[in-house]
Amino acid sequence: MSLNTASNPLYIKPEPSRRFSVAPMMDWTDRHCRFFLRLLSRHTLLYTEMVTTGALLNGDAERFLRHDEAEHPLALQLGGSTPADLAACARMAEAAGYDEVNLNVGCPSDRVQNNMIGACLMAHPALVAECVKAMRDAVSIPVTVKHRIGINGRDSYAELCDFVGTVKDAGCQSFTVHARIAILEGLSPKENRDIPPLRYDVAAQLKADFPELEIILNGGIKTLEQCQAHLQVFDGVMLGREAYHNPYVLAEVDQQLFGSTAPVISRAQALAALRPYIAAHIAAGGAMHHITRHILGLGQGFPGARRFRQLLSVDIHKAKDPLALLDQAGELLEGR
Template sequence: MMDWTTSHFRYLARQLSRHALLYTEMVTTGALIYGDTARFLRHEPAEYPLALQLGGSDAGELAHCAKLAEQFGFDEVNLNVGCPSDRVQNNMIGACLMGHPDKVAEGVRAMIEATSLPVTVKHRIGIDGRESWDDLCEFIEKVSGAGCKTFIVHARIAILEGLSPKENRDVPPLKYDWVYALKQKYPHLEIIINGGIKTFGECNEHLQHTDGVMLGREAYNNPWLLASVDSEFFGAPASTLSRHDALRAMYPFIQSELERGVYLTHISRHLLGLFHGQPGGRQFRRYISENAHKSGAGLEVIQTALEKVREPEPALIAEA
C-alpha cells in the first residue's frame, strides 16, 4: 500500500471508524535512518490506533526503527515480509525474506528487545521455490520462536520472478484454507487473514477460523465500507454519520495541511473513493481531478466538488 495509506487517507479512514487498527504505508529502515525521519513518521494523534509498517532486514536497523516507532507514539510496529516489488527485493526487503526465515527471526528478536510495542509480521504463504506447507510452517515456527505472536497472512504466494506487483495481487490463487490451518496448528498465535477480501460477509466467515481480518485495497477504493466496521465488529452503536459529514469533518485538517505547503492534489487523491457508487460520485471525482492540480487550488475545490453530490435527507442517513 505504498503511496496509498498515507496520513491523508488514514485521517479519512479514522472519520469512518474509531476502532479499526490502521497501518502506515511501508517505510524502509534506510529512509528512516538516513532520510527525513520526522517527515516519514509524521502523523496526527487523531489517527490512533496506528501501526508503523517497516521494510528492512538488518537487525540493528530494525531495532533502531522500532525504538523510533515507540518514540513517535505508534501503537504497533509491523515488519513487512510480503511486498513483491522488485525494487525492494534488491535490498532484501519484503516477500523475498520468506526465503530467509532465520534472518526474519533475527530482526524480529532485535525489534522486540528494542521496544515495548507489539511487534508483528505481515507475510505471504510462500514464494516461488519455497511454497510448500512445510516451508510456511518453518517460517512461522522460527519467527514465533523469536517472540512474534501475531502474523498477518496474505493468503497467496508471491511469485518474485515473472510477475509484476499488481499481478502478484491477482494471479497466484488464494488459499484461505492454509491460513485457517495455521490457526489450527498454532492456536497460541494470533493469526490475521488478508488478501482479496471485499465484504463483511467474507470477513465474518474468515473470523470463524482466524483471529482477525485485514482489509487493504477494498477499504481504500471504497472507504465508506469502514463506516460500518465499528458497529459490525466492535459492538459500537450504528453511526449516523454521512459521507458529507465525514468529508466536512476533514476540512480543518485539509486546511492545515495546505497551510504547511502540501499540494491539494496530494490530499484529494485519497478522497476520490468516498462517493463510490453514489449518484453524483463521478462528477465529484471529475471535478477534483480537473481542478485540484491547478496552481493555488485550495479547500474550495473540495467544497465545490461536494456540492456535486446530493446530500441524503437526515431520516435516510441511517439506512444508507
Template sequence: MENSHSQVTDFKGNLSRRFSVAPMMDWTDRHCRFFLRQLSAHTLLYTEMVTTGALLHGDSARFLRHDEAEYPLALQLGGSVPAELAACAKLAEAAGYDEVNLNVGCPSDRVQNNMIGACLMAHPTLVAECVRAMREAVSIPVTVKHRIGIDGRDSYAELRDFVGQICEAGCQSFTVHARIAILSGLSPKENREVPPLRYEVAAQIKRDFPDLEIILNGGIKTLEACQQHLQTFDGVMLGREAYHNPYLLAQVDRQLFGSDAPMLSRFEAMQSMRGYIAAHLAEGGSMHHVTRHMLGLAQGFKGARRFRQLLSVDIHKTAEPLALFDQAAQLLQGH
C-alpha cells in the same frame, strides 16, 4: 513522546487487530489515514512501508509524521538487518506508534535487491533474528506480515517452519496474505491478482498455532466476508477495497466492534475533513495531497463521476480549492 493515548483492545487486553487497513505504498500516507479515521474509530491503520535506510539516513521526522487522531496506528518497516530494524523500532515507539510490523510480503524487484519483503520468506532464521532484535528494543508489539510462500518455497511444511521460527523469536501476531509471491516474472500488481487465494492454508496455520494471533489478508471485499472469516481468524485486513471504497469503513465499528456510535454519512465525512484540509493548505500543501484519497467516497451512486472530476481534474485549475471542495461535498448532500 510517551505513547499514552487510549487504544482499542481485544479480549486479552492487547491492541485489537480485528479489522485493519493494509499498508499500501503511495496510498496509506498520513492524509489517507486521517481520512479513514473519520469513518472508523476502531480500525487499526498501517503506514506505507518505510525502509530502515530511509528512516536511519533520510528525513525520519517526515517518514514518522502522523496526527494523534490516527491512533491506533502501526508503522510497517522494510529491512533485514536486525540492528537497523531495532533502531527503527525504537524511533517508532518514541514517535508514539502502537505497533511495529515487519514486511515479509512485498514482491517487487526493487525491494528484493535490498533483501526486503517476500524474499525473506526464504530466510526464516534471519527474520527470527530481526524480530528478536526489535522485541528486545521496544515494549510495543512487533508483528510480521507475510505470504503463504514464494516460488520454489511454497510447501506447507516450509510455511509452518517459517511461522514456528518467528514465533520462537517472540512474535505473537502474524498477518497472512493468503497467496504465494512469485518473485521472478510477475509484477507487484500481478502478484496481488495472479497467484490464487488459498484461505485454507492460512486456516491450517491457525489450527497448528492456536495460541498465535492470525490475521487474514487478501481478496476480502465486504463486511459480510469479514464476519465469515472472523469465525476462523482473529482478525481481517483489507487493502485495495478499503481504499477504493472507503465508505465501507463507516460500518466497521458497528458491525465488527459492536459500537453504538452514530455512523457518519458521506457528506459528514467530507465535512469532517474540511478543517484538516484548510490547515494543510495553510502549511503550503496542496489539497490534492489529501483529496486524492477521498475519490472513492462517492462510489456507487449518481454524481460519483462529477465528484471524482472535481477532486482529481478541476482541483488543479482552481485558485479557490476550498470552494471547489465545498462544491464536491454538496454532491454528497443527503448521502
C-alpha cells in the same frame, strides 16, 4: 495519579485490536489517507506505507514518522533485514508514539528484493527470527510480521510452518497472512496481488496448527459480510485495495465488527470533518490534491458520483479557490 494514563509508571499501553485493519499500501496509506480513514472508523487499526530502515536511519526520519494523534491506533511497517537497524528503527517508532511495529515479509518487488526486503525473506526464517528478536528486545510495543503463504520454490505447507514456527520462537505472537504465494521472478507487484490464487484454506490450516498465535487474514476481502465469515476462523481481517478504492466500507466497521452503538457517519459528514484538516494543510503551503486524491472512492453508487470524482481529480488542478471546489463537491454528498 490516574491509573490509566501514561503518567503512571505502572501503566501498560493496551495492545491495539487487530480484529479489523487496513493494509500498508505504498503511495496510498500516507498520513493524509490515514487521517481520512480514521474519520470513518474509530476502531480500525491503520498501517503506514512500508518505510525502509535506510530511509529512517539515513533520510528525513521526521517526515517518515510524522502522523496526527487522531490516527491512532496506528502501526508503522518497516522494511529491512539487518537486526540492529530494525531495532534502532523500532525504537524510533516507539518514541514517535506508534502502537505497533510490523515487519514486511510480503512485498514482492524487484527493488526491495535486491535489498533483502519483503517476501524474499520467507526463504530465510532464521534471519527473520533474528530481526524480530532484536526488535522485541528494543521496544515494549508489539512487534508483528506480515507475510505470504510462500514464495516460488518455497511454497510447501511444511515450509510455511517452518517459517511461522521459527519466527514464533523469537517471540512474535501476531502474524498477518496474505493468503497468496509471491512469485519473485516474472510478475510485477500488481500481478502478484492478482495472479497467484488465494488459498484461504492454507491460512486456516495455519491457524488450526498454531492456535496460540494471532492469525490475521489478508487478501481479496471486499465486504463486511466476508469479514464476519472469516472472523469465525481467524483472529482478524485486513483489507487492502477495497478499503482504498471503496473507503466508505469502513463506515460500518465499528458497528458491525466492534459492537459500537455510535451512529454511522455519512459521506457528507466525513467530508465536512475533513475540511478543517484540508484547510490547515493548504494554509501550511500544501496542495489540496495531496489529501483529496485519497477520497475519490467516496464518489461511488449515487447520482453525481462521477461529477464528485471529476471535481476532485481533474478540476482541482485548475481551481483558483480549492476550498470552494471542495464545498461544491460536498454538495453532491448532501444526504448521503
